[in-house]
Amino acid sequence: MADYRLGIDFGGTKIEIAVLDRSGALVLRERVPNPGIYQDAVIAVRDFVFDVEARLNAAPFQNKSSGKSTTSLGIGIPGAISPETGLVKNANATWLNHQPFGKDLDTALQRQVRVENDANCFALSEASDGAGAGQRVVFGVILGTGMGGGIVCEGKVIGGRHSIAGEWGHMPLPWLRKEEFPLPRCFCGNEGCLERYLCGASLAQDWKGVGHRNTAGIEQAAAEGDTDAARALDRYVDKLSRACAMIINFLDPDMIVLGGGVSNLSSLYERVPPLLQRHVITPTCTTPIVQNMHGDSSGVRGAAWLWPVDAGVTS
Known part of the structure; x- marks a missing residue:
């Protein structure tokens, strides 16, 4: 089976997911409403990811020796994770501030999730395979x-x-x-x-x-x-x-x-x-x-690129 890279653009009103194959080609792109309540939003992300992985018949990325098809997951947010506290800061979706979003996602999804500022995800997308490639x-x-x-x-x-x-x-x-x-x-x-x-x-x-x-x-x-x-x-x-x-x-x-x-x-x-x-x-x-180059899909694509190219490769 093919390996997939999942990216999520976590916006104030919507949660968008994109799936890239190992070549960077877009396989799937969907969105659901963001409930705007912290605990409900964590659950919404979890359920969305599990649903997409089930449809792809792909297992979550845990390590390179799992022997299974794998998916890595990156998430772009309108803020940043503080290195000092592990809590979200500077989010214009203010209900997200001061929350351990990265840690809670790791727990909910039972794997390591990479969380990054959405503007950084945009820049990464365009630098990886967009206008700045x-x-x-x-x-x-x-x-x-x-x-x-x-x-x-x-x-x-x-x-x-x-x-x-x-x-x-x-x-x-x-x-x-x-x-x-x-x-x-x-x-x-x-x-x-x-x-x-x-x-x-x-x-x-x-x-x-x-x-x-x-x-x-x-x-x-x-x-x-x-x-x-x-x-x-x-x-x-x-x-x-x-x-x-x-x-x-x-x-x-x-x-x-x-x-x-x-x-x-x-x-x-x-x-x-x-x-x-x-x-x-x-x-x-x-x-x-x-x-x-990638328009309004650039941020969510960049979230998928947060893992290095060889993440989840199985032999």
């Missing part, structure tokens, strides 16, 4: 409801001492302009975080006003003469270019891959790269800024 250092960016980033070096996620490496959204917008004051307050308690400027809702509000959250149609509106749309896009491109220049100055990745709803704006890939040179401290900046 073949690049040594990839910085993956999510520009959506919130904002996050992940660093992958030579196929491995760089989590950092506190599991917060790549938390780009909670760095301040660099090279501030007078008109950008006063700084907006972020949910993290600080002011001026990149997330407050570059998430989808911020672009929508800059275009249509407070309360708007949808950026759909902004490029077409700008092309048809909507000056509010054009100016909002101009401001967004300028801020994104400064943010990317900061990444290049301290990390100098081989590629920056954009994901999330805002990444579907085609003008970003034409307009941001030429603006980098103003702030990047090198005579010529050639860092590619590209759109993701």
Whole structure:
């Protein structure tokens, strides 16, 4: 029997699973609602995984000498597991915070489960077999409801001492302009975080006003003469270019891959790269800024890639 790699994208409202075969091809992709209650969510993940494995006729990965078909399992969450406490931190699904999610999943599923930040999973997916495949250092960016980033070096996620490496959204917008004051307050308690400027809702509000959250149609509106749309896009491109220049100055990745709803704006890939040179401290900046390859399946695919390629191989 074939070995499978299972990945789960654990979102605030849904739990999505993807199954990859050993070549990385997608075998199955399904989702169920997230109950939004901690204990119920652990049970929902357990039942979902057991159901999928039963349909695949595959045994859970325990060790390489089991002699059985095996599956490994990785899970991406909107937060991180604290190395100090083993508890979830920084999750925007706040009911998940301060819970031993990784340990409880290990117990419920009777195996070791790898839990990682969802932006890191996105970056890993794109670095493994997506837009960043073949690049040594990839910085993956999510520009959506919130904002996050992940660093992958030579196929491995760089989590950092506190599991917060790549938390780009909670760095301040660099090279501030007078008109950008006063700084907006972020949910993290600080002011001026990149997330407050570059998430989808911020672009929508800059275009249509407070309360708007949808950026759909902004490029077409700008092309048809909507000056509010054009100016909002101009401001967004300028801020994104400064943010990317900061990444290049301290990390100098081989590629920056954009994901999330805002990444579907085609003008970003034409307009941001030429603006980098103003702030990047090198005579010529050639860092590619590209759109993701796997779309909204990239995060769940990345969760499946959390185990090394040879995990679960049986002889």
